[in-house]
Amino acid sequence: MNQASSTPDKAVLIDMYRKMTLAKQNDEQARKVIMSGKLPMIYYSPRGQEVIPAAVSVNLGAEDYICTIYRGIHDMLAKGVPLDSLWAELAGRATGTCKGKGGPMHITHPESGCMVTTGIVGSSMPIANGLALASQVRGEKRVTVAYFGDAASNIGAFHESLNMASVWKLPVVFVCQNNRYGEHTRFEKATAVERIADRGAAYNMPGIHVDGNDPLAMYAAAKEAVERARAGEGPTLIEAMTFRFYGHVFGDADGYMDKAEKEAAMAADPVPRYRQWLIDEGYASDDELTTMEDETGKRIRAAIDGALEAPWPDESELYTDVYVNDFSAA
Amino acid sequence: MAQNKVTTLQAINTALHEAMAQDDSILVFGEDVADPEEGGVNGATRGLSTEFGESRVRSTPISEQAIIGAAIGSAMAGMRPVAEIMLMNFSTVAMDMIVNHAAKLRYMSGGQTAVPLTIRVTTGAGFGTAGQHSDYLEAWFAHTAGLKVVTGSTPAETAGLLKACIFDDDPCIFIENLPAYWQKGEAPEPGQTIPLGKARIAREGSDVTVVTYGPQVAVAEAAAEQLAEEKITVEVVDLRTIQPWDRDTVLNAVAKTGRAVVSHEAVRAFGVGAEISSVIHEELFDQLRAPVQRVGAPSTAVPYSKALESAFVPDADKVVAAIRKTLK
Ligand SMILES: Cc1ncc(C[n+]2csc(CCOP(=O)(O)OP(=O)(O)O)c2C)c(N)n1
Ligand SMILES: [Mg+2]
Numbered sequence: 120m121n122q123a124s125s126t127p128d129k130a131v132l133i134d135m136y137r138k139m140t141l142a143k144q145n146d147e148q149a150r151k152v153i154m155s156g157k158l159p160m161i162y163y164s165p166r167g168q169e170v171i172p173a174a175v176s177v178n179l180g181a182e183d184y185i186c187t188i189y190r191g192i193h194d195m196l197a198k199g200v201p202l203d204s205l206w207a208e209l210a211g212r213a214t215g216t217c218k219g220k221g222g223p224m225h226i227t228h229p230e231s232g233c234m235v236t237t238g239i240v241g242s243s244m245p246i247a248n249g250l251a252l253a254s255q256v257r258g259e260k261r262v263t264v265a266y267f268g269d270a271a272s273n274i275g276a277f278h279e280s281l282n283m284a285s286v287w288k289l290p291v292v293f294v295c296q297n298n299r300y301g302e303h304t305r306f307e308k309a310t311a312v313e314r315i316a317d318r319g320a321a322y323n324m325p326g327i328h329v330d331g332n333d334p335l336a337m338y339a340a341a342k343e344a345v346e347r348a349r350a351g352e353g354p355t356l357i358e359a360m361t362f363r364f365y366g367h368v369f370g371d372a373d374g375y376m377d378k379a380e381k382e383a384a385m386a387a388d389p390v391p392r393y394r395q396w397l398i399d400e401g402y403a404s405d406d407e408l409t410t411m412e413d414e415t416g417k418r419i420r421a422a423i424d425g426a427l428e429a430p431w432p433d434e435s436e437l438y439t440d441v442y443v444n445d446f447s448a449a
Numbered sequence: 450m451a452q453n454k455v456t457t458l459q460a461i462n463t464a465l466h467e468a469m470a471q472d473d474s475i476l477v478f479g480e481d482v483a484d485p486e487e488g489g490v491n492g493a494t495r496g497l498s499t500e501f502g503e504s505r506v507r508s509t510p511i512s513e514q515a516i517i518g519a520a521i522g523s524a525m526a527g528m529r530p531v532a533e534i535m536l537m538n539f540s541t542v543a544m545d546m547i548v549n550h551a552a553k554l555r556y557m558s559g560g561q562t563a564v565p566l567t568i569r570v571t572t573g574a575g576f577g578t579a580g581q582h583s584d585y586l587e588a589w590f591a592h593t594a595g596l597k598v599v600t601g602s603t604p605a606e607t608a609g610l611l612k613a614c615i616f617d618d619d620p621c622i623f624i625e626n627l628p629a630y631w632q633k634g635e636a637p638e639p640g641q642t643i644p645l646g647k648a649r650i651a652r653e654g655s656d657v658t659v660v661t662y663g664p665q666v667a668v669a670e671a672a673a674e675q676l677a678e679e680k681i682t683v684e685v686v687d688l689r690t691i692q693p694w695d696r697d698t699v700l701n702a703v704a705k706t707g708r709a710v711v712s713h714e715a716v717r718a719f720g721v722g723a724e725i726s727s728v729i730h731e732e733l734f735d736q737l738r739a740p741v742q743r744v745g746a747p748s749t750a751v752p753y754s755k756a757l758e759s760a761f762v763p764d765a766d767k768v769v770a771a772i773r774k775t776l777k
Contacts, residue, residue, distance in 0.1 A: 159577075160577060161576065161577060161578055208753075211577070211753055211754030211755055211756065211757075212754070215754075217753075218754075219752065219753060219754030219756070219757060220579075220580075220750070220752045220753055220754065220757065221579060221580070221753055222577060222578075222579045222753025222754070223753075224578070224579060224581065224582070225579055225580065225581070225753070237581070238578075238579070238581040238582055239538070239539065239542070239581055240511050240539075241511070241542075270510070270511045271511065273510035273511050273512050274510075274511055274512055274513070274514075274542070275512070275514050275515075275542075276542075301480075301510075301511055302480060302481050302486070302490060302511075303481040303486035303487050303490065303508075304480065304481055304486050304508050304510075308485075308508065309508070309509070309510035309511070310510065367490075371490075372487070374487060375485065375486050375487050431754065431755075431756035432754050432756055432757055434756070434757065434760045436752075436757060437747065437749055437752060437757045437760050437761060438747060438749060441748060441749050441750075448747045448748040448749050449747045
């Protein structure tokens with residue numbers, strides 16, 4: 120753990136852990152329910168990447184916005200998307216965040232600031248700019264975070280968005296979760312720079328390269344970027360180094376991955392490591408954390424059970440929400 | 450002789466192998482297509498980079514615009530690139546390259562340059578991938594002059610048409626149906642290509658003609674089976690090439706029955722069916738015994754929930770209902 124001078128106070132440290140264990144356990148339950156056959160869905164596991172949104176989100180308020188991607192359930196949970204309607208959406212039920220129309224790759228929950236979840240690589244960033252533009256024009260202090268992957272930094276939308284955000288000094292934080300792979304392609308094979316953070320320089324914005332699995336370092340990077348955005352000083356690019364434990368899509372054979380690299384990453388699981396640190400440093404006792412974990416696990420299981428019992432959307436729902444007023448879409 | 454059964458994926462893979470072996474100017478590139486990346490997320494290009502090398506078979510960055518741009522440029526300079534855009538929806542990121550450039554460079558250069566490229570895309574509802582991963586956008590491409598838009602309905606058809614696209618001198622959008630990847634059918638004849646612009650009669654009948662393509666051919670055949678029990682015989686025309694489409698075969702088939710249904714998985718409104726239906730009315734008005742009916746998806750995004758997705762996709766029952774309307 121990188122014990123920086125900016126170590127946050129105890130409440131924040133514990134809150135970060137609460138978000139991490141929520142995302143980690145949620146992922147474990149998701150994989151379990153998929154394997155059981157009770158809820159078949161295409162699932163992009165964020166296991167291993169929980170520290171990043173946990174550390175970002177403790178620097179955000181409910182009014183702040185995020186745009187995330189298909190591998191973004193950890194981002195959503197950290198931002199406060201409620202478990203019950205999230206799970207109902209994953210199950211395709213009428214009570215889901217999007218009435219079952221969006222599904223796991225497209226969760227939207229404006230109440231918690233989760234404005235867009237995109238299935239298109241690179242598309243979180245241009246829209247984050249627009250959300251931030253609205254805040255800027257209205258003189259609000261709101262910050263927008265755009266989450267995306269390492270491979271997304273090779274698409275035009277990344278470059279266009281960073282340039283525009285910098286020219287307009289938009290209150291955006293671009294958080295790249297560099298998990299070393301884009302689908303089956305290794306980072307080095309598809310990306311011309313060693314560090315995505317270096318691309319910030321091309322757009323005259325600070326580029327921070329940080330260990331995204333180190334909660335204190337990640338917290339410090341996020342704090343700096345969020346404060347800069349809130350102060351009207353413009354965007355920041357954060358490249359948070361991490362690893363995805365369960366391949367691109369859960370169930371893929373991951374034969375394209377370096378076994379040793381993956382095993383080492385899993386052995387260095389950042390969530391239990393942080394837990395131990397909290398105990399060692401006297402921020403929490405084992406019992407306290409166990410209680411928190413148990414209670415979190417119960418909430419997740421209740422959300423899943425509730426989702427699987429929830430009503431399916433009525434067929435008539437297929438035709439609603441196309442426009443503000445219904446029309447005959449059939 | 451007992452025919453060998455293969456999946457559509459295997460047929461595509463074999464077609465690509467055959468084409469690359471036959472012509473050194475064929476390049477294959479796209480996201481994850483080389484073997485270190487497992488020869489494509491579904492394995493369509495598996496083995497190609499091992500056999501033909503990573504100079505000709507390249508995994509690309511996630512950069513659809515640059516992928517199609519590189520395909521256009523290399524095609525103009527004498528290569529025959531086969532670019533893979535993993536899912537049809539992602540082609541929207543490369544629309545400038547496809548619509549403003551690939552489609553038009555021949556025409557706008559007064560015929561001086563050619564763009565003999567093939568863009569392979571896959572799509573289709575049924576896997577719960579929702580609104581950004583399962584659209585059929587063929588009407589967008591068919592509406593753009595200069596593009597050929599092609600799709601197969603069986604493994605052998607897919608292989609033969611894909612090879613025709615690869616060796617064609619114009620830009621071709623080759624649409625594959627994702628759920629059909631793992632369906633089996635008769636293996637293609639080695640070396641066989643199927644000419645572009647020629648439809649096929651997939652099933653003969655004399656009461657109603659269903660014009661369709663891609664995965665909806667099987668749906669139309671299932672509808673025909675249902676109606677056969679009532680002694681209603683349905684002719685099914687598989688367009689194969691959506692644009693430029695085979696007007697002669699379609700119009701002859703409709704003239705024979707006097708009744709037509711046009712069916713596709715894409716959204717019905719402003720779809721391919723609208724064009725075909727209009728031409729049928731224009732050309733055969735006095736021979737029609739009923740207005741042409743169209744079957745297609747509603748004007749909504751593809752929904753996630755299984756309960757809604759199954760209502761979205763045009764199934765055999767909807768084709769049967771449309772056929773019945775023409776028989777009233
Ligand atoms: C424009 C576009 N092209 C291709 C895809 C298919 N695809 C989905 S995820 C992905 C890899 C993205 O990798 P990265 O940005 O590193 O994020 P990660 O999945 O590793 O979190 C690809 C190629 C897509 N969704 N959108
Ligand atoms: Mg990645």
